Amino acid sequence: MPGPIQSIERAAAILRLLSGGARKMGVAELATALGLPKGTVHGILRTLQHVGFVEQSPDTGKYQLGAALFHIGSSYLDVNELRTRALNWSDSLAARSKESVRIGTLHEGQVLVVHHVFRPDNSSQVLEVGALLPAHASALGKVLLANDPVDQLDPARLTGFTPATCTDPDRLRAVLAEVRSRGWASDVEEMVEGEVSVAAPIRDRRGVTVGAIGISGPIERLCGLAGEDAGTPRAELVSYVREAARAISRDLGAIPW
């Protein structure tokens, strides 16, 4: 049995399409997208529905993701050692910095958010756990890219979000080199106008970077307003983030450095 099992691969492809596509999709739509006969796709969909991974609208007959998949997927967080260990420290980082905190891992060249602590004021914020962020335009992503053994930089994915977004592969590589030696990364209005983020790497017992922790918030609060600090994150916030990252790394068994 050399190759992977087709039906499962196809089922996974369908789930991925349903996850990315706009809301609901029909059998024919999925079939053409995958280049498969309708009957085959329908058989797979029926099975996926039977196990609760997809649901079908009774009226339109179209398919969407199911609740069982959501529940199973969310229990990934319990298994994720990084997230488990990081829970307490991220709370205290949010309290110290008074900004929202996110923890992410590299997943297929993007940043997968595995934890999110809201900013400790009473503002309403959207939960971003499970979301994928662009790696080149966030502090979390830069930290992860810079410390990753394999060069996951895909020039085709360097989409520009704001004028400040770095879309040039060579320039980005230079930035990453600096991030690696400096030990932390920042993003100043590179993804969203007016938003700034700072992040530092989390390492495990082997010294491998397994994730990153960072804060994000409005530029007025995160950056200095005048003098040398203007346009760069405030030094105290940077040290808060780095201390939190070091604390989690120590919990994971990394040699305290």
Next chain:
Amino acid sequence: MPGPIQSIERAAAILRLLSGGARKMGVAELATALGLPKGTVHGILRTLQHVGFVEQSPDTGKYQLGAALFHIGSSYLDVNELRTRALNWSDSLAARSKESVRIGTLHEGQVLVVHHVFRPDNSSQVLEVGALLPAHASALGKVLLANDPVDQLDPARLTGFTPATCTDPDRLRAVLAEVRSRGWASDVEEMVEGEVSVAAPIRDRRGVTVGAIGISGPIERLCGLAGEDAGTPRAELVSYVREAARAISRDLGAIPW
């Protein structure tokens, strides 16, 4: 092709085991649990790993859930119309009641939490989105059970958590009948000692109950301390919850009743 596709069903069973089981599992462990030969299980696992639904520890060789599954599963929330519409209202309910808010749906006889707003103080709270709560020992669950067309009451699942938990099927049915006519449910220390919750049903355009919204918090804040209110949720909080439920139902197209 009458029956569902076996390999996909088996893959789903493996994922479910990995989701419920303690952290990581080995091939042999999964094989005996499913009554399948090791080779077969290994083939499925290899495929699941190939699509990113499971990951394998490089050293121990054991398997656990993968990040891709988590990401795909979490995008269920975007498709879920109930959750999308309920976002704003749950924020305002949290602000009015000053307690944490949860929204849930019935899933295989349990309550699947699809949204969770933290209590608007700065206390650290664990995110429960994706978790399954027992239906008989939570206000959300009682609302959902009471308004569900099919009787999903499974006497075997009426586990007792505290002295106040209702474990008798007949008594629970009576409680549910009252919940149905009254339009809201409460849980006073039935799941966790000292914790109280209140919930009301959310209906869609057809009048079908598609979910429930509720608040939960310590008994000292949620219940009256003396007089007639003692041991029952405070009337103003109940009306906050019911108003929020009505507002969301209206958003979903239900006839304002």
Next chain:
DNA sequence: GCACCCGTTCGACAATGTCGAACGCGGTTG
């Protein structure tokens, strides 16, 4: 060094999923 348990590989068999055409249904169009 032996015995055991693990994850993994392999090859033969037939059970299994795949395919494409046909069905029934709802909507829209002339």
Next chain:
DNA sequence: CAACCGCGTTCGACATTGTCGAACGGGTGC
């Protein structure tokens, strides 16, 4: 009002495909 198109679904024959159980190789503990 009928013809038509597109949808999700069903069906049966074929051979591709996944399944099985035994054997391999590397760990660990006695």
